[in-house]
């Protein structure tokens with residue numbers, strides 16, 4: 001999932017928002033700030049690309065497919 005780095009214009013804190021919307025087209029976002037505990041304007045600093053995760057469930061899913069084939 002896409003995560004966006006937002007910066008609250010009131011408290012200046014940066015945090016990540018996991019949404020699939022194209023926030024970079026909006027420029028800024030009116031959203032709840034957990035630090036201000038209210039809705040504030042946030043600057044969209046940019047997209048955070050997910051680290052490639054080596055899934056530990058990969059082998060389990062292949063085992064499941066073998067069971068289904070029998």
Ligand SMILES: [Zn+2]
Nearest residue numbers: 008011033036
């Ligand atoms: Zn804030």
